[in-house]
Amino acid sequence: MKLTLLSTALVFLILGGCSKATLEIPDTDPRLDPASDIEGVLKALQLPSDFYDEEAPAPSDTSDNRNWYIVGNQDTSFVYEGVPVTLKFTGKGAPNTYQVRQLYLEMPPTTGHWLIKQSGSNSITFSIPSLVRAGYLNMLVSAKLVKFVGGVAADSFYTQKIKQVVRLLEPEGCSFTLQGKNKQGLIYRKINLGDKPGTLKVRFLSMDSSTSNKTSDRFDLKYNATYILSSSNTKPPAAYLPSCSGLAAGAQRRQGWKEYSYQYDPVQGTKAELFIQSNCSDTTKGTSWQFEIDCPQ
Amino acid sequence: MQKNKARMWIPAMLLLLSCQIATAGIYEKSLLKKRRKGGRGNGLEFFKDNFDIFIGPSFNMASGEFSVSPVGLLKSINNSYVYSDSPSKNLFFFMAGAQYRFFLNPKSQGFDSYLSFGAGLMYQRRGYSHTLQMVNKSILTYEDKIVLLEKYRANYVSVPLSVRIGKQVFGEFGFTADILASGTLTREMERGTTGDSLFAYYYSTFYKNEYKTSKVQPKVSLGYMFGVGYEFSENFGMRLFGTLSNKYFIKGPDLSNFQFSIQLIGTIN
Numbered sequence A: 001m002k003l004t005l006l007s008t009a010l011v012f013l014i015l016g017g018c019s020k021a022t023l024e025i026p027d028t029d030p031r032l033d034p035a036s037d038i039e040g041v042l043k044a045l046q047l048p049s050d051f052y053d054e055e056a057p058a059p060s061d062t063s064d065n066r067n068w069y070i071v072g073n074q075d076t077s078f079v080y081e082g083v084p085v086t087l088k089f090t091g092k093g094a095p096n097t098y099q100v101r102q103l104y105l106e107m108p109p110t111t112g113h114w115l116i117k118q119s120g121s122n123s124i125t126f127s128i129p130s131l132v133r134a135g136y137l138n139m140l141v142s143a144k145l146v147k148f149v150g151g152v153a154a155d156s157f158y159t160q161k162i163k164q165v166v167r168l169l170e171p172e173g174c175s176f177t178l179q180g181k182n183k184q185g186l187i188y189r190k191i192n193l194g195d196k197p198g199t200l201k202v203r204f205l206s207m208d209s210s211t212s213n214k215t216s217d218r219f220d221l222k223y224n225a226t227y228i229l230s231s232s233n234t235k236p237p238a239a240y241l242p243s244c245s246g247l248a249a250g251a252q253r254r255q256g257w258k259e260y261s262y263q264y265d266p267v268q269g270t271k272a273e274l275f276i277q278s279n280c281s282d283t284t285k286g287t288s289w290q291f292e293i294d295c296p297q
Numbered sequence B: 001m002q003k004n005k006a007r008m009w010i011p012a013m014l015l016l017l018s019c020q021i022a023t024a025g026i027y028e029k030s031l032l033k034k035r036r037k038g039g040r041g042n043g044l045e046f047f048k049d050n051f052d053i054f055i056g057p058s059f060n061m062a063s064g065e066f067s068v069s070p071v072g073l074l075k076s077i078n079n080s081y082v083y084s085d086s087p088s089k090n091l092f093f094f095m096a097g098a099q100y101r102f103f104l105n106p107k108s109q110g111f112d113s114y115l116s117f118g119a120g121l122m123y124q125r126r127g128y129s130h131t132l133q134m135v136n137k138s139i140l141t142y143e144d145k146i147v148l149l150e151k152y153r154a155n156y157v158s159v160p161l162s163v164r165i166g167k168q169v170f171g172e173f174g175f176t177a178d179i180l181a182s183g184t185l186t187r188e189m190e191r192g193t194t195g196d197s198l199f200a201y202y203y204s205t206f207y208k209n210e211y212k213t214s215k216v217q218p219k220v221s222l223g224y225m226f227g228v229g230y231e232f233s234e235n236f237g238m239r240l241f242g243t244l245s246n247k248y249f250i251k252g253p254d255l256s257n258f259q260f261s262i263q264l265i266g267t268i269n
Helices: A002-017 A038-044 B002-037 B070-074
Strands: A050-052 A069-072 A076-080 A085-092 A098-106 A113-117 A123-126 A135-149 A152-158 A162-169 A176-181 A185-192 A198-208 A218-223 A226-230 A256-264 A271-278 A287-294 B048-063 B081-085 B091-103 B115-136 B142-166 B169-195 B204-212 B220-231 B236-245 B256-268
Touching (some): A076 A085, A085 A135, A098 A152, A226 A256, B091 B256, B115 B169, B142 B220, B169 B236
Antiparallel strands (some): A050 A113, A069 A085, A098 A135, A185 A271, B091 B115
8 A cells, every 4th residue: 555655656747747759958157148039039139129929021022124133242250249240231233223221030840030121231230149058140131222212222132041140159268378470450359267266467579570679569357347457658548449450559669478467356347358459550561479378377 | 068967977876776775675574564465574664755746935045156258258348338247136937746754763861853854856946037238329318228037947856865853843854966957048138229320310119039048058056945834634744945057058157946835735645
């Protein structure tokens, strides 16, 4: 009697505990996965537009030889979370009287879309919030071409949907090396400094082909909305935007290695941004640089 | 990985031991019955066993630090969201189960007459609800808010192995081998705008996904149990019962779970 009751309870409990089949979670990271949470990722995008929980308009009939379409300036874009990415498009085939007035951004197989109103730029700029983990965002973009006569929309045409891939990159680990030679440009990296507080050490080597002791490479490390380390003698203001348009100041003053350090506390967040202005001065021809960072210790 | 394997031995041994206790008790009783039938003495009066069925509401508290704070993980450097998260909510569930219990020496005059050993099966549900909020207020009179709700629920079949001290008033303690029957993690994202601005856009969206968590959870884990109770009669009693466990996920938030329950106990002698 007692044994029967015990076995019945066992069967009941095991059967009662079973649940319907659902997606198996790979880890306990709370961020949305672009591979499995497509709808969530689409809805989490940051862009100044309206979102609709329905499919974007179907492409117009092209049997009347109106084979008009858009092409993306590039098929794949690479971006870090929180950093704006711009997808640019060019209209093809349509007469000049038709202008791109709306763009539709979708992520199949989910049905919702963002409607981006245009006034001539033919581009979509958005940010992917940190709520999304690294991965590939497979997007479809289509456009509405409108013909205006006397300021009134006289005709409209919906293009085919073209594929655009955005690869969301994981921030760099806190220990890595970067180097460059002669190439001119701004190098950007997002860095995850980790959960451990300690002294963050950075080493920067800059060599210049010029005979003077000055160099033409600059680095700036931004954390918690301020620049914490820089090759510049004067601390850059928070609003400073590094670019590679004629470096006038801030390059490492002497040729060779120099070490920089900062007392890091992860309470203010774990992410930092690195900007390297490589050979951005107009006055030099060749430079060679190396950047080394170690995890806070 | 090696560490997890090593941990699995403890609940597995408990499971084995509890089976042995139940089997030994039942076997001992059957032997005594045979002896009585064969007229070779009567030892049955020195043997006593019970079968308890218990059920009751439970109050679940998940506590501890997330090994990676969601806010720390999500905090970005150059977007305009302000992040906040809430501690895990306490939840109401229920517990139910049955156990076989035998007395070591019920007729004795000493302390051992107060001792009984139990082994059985018990259903318990665990979980937590955690909310993470991201608010974008880059435009003064306008707000874009994302609320991410994580709801974790898991069903366990536990094998309690306990020692009870007392008769009418009793206290008990022991271990449980907690076998994961199923676990789900539901994530809901609600996003909407409020306020007004010339530059504002308006939308209200909702997203939900449900995941099985069996791959990220230990199949069997070790827990602890304790209780105090009172028997109103030979067949009916009540107890305040608690379980404690400290492993939710193989790798992930380092949370522990405490659950207490007020239970009614029915006893078959």
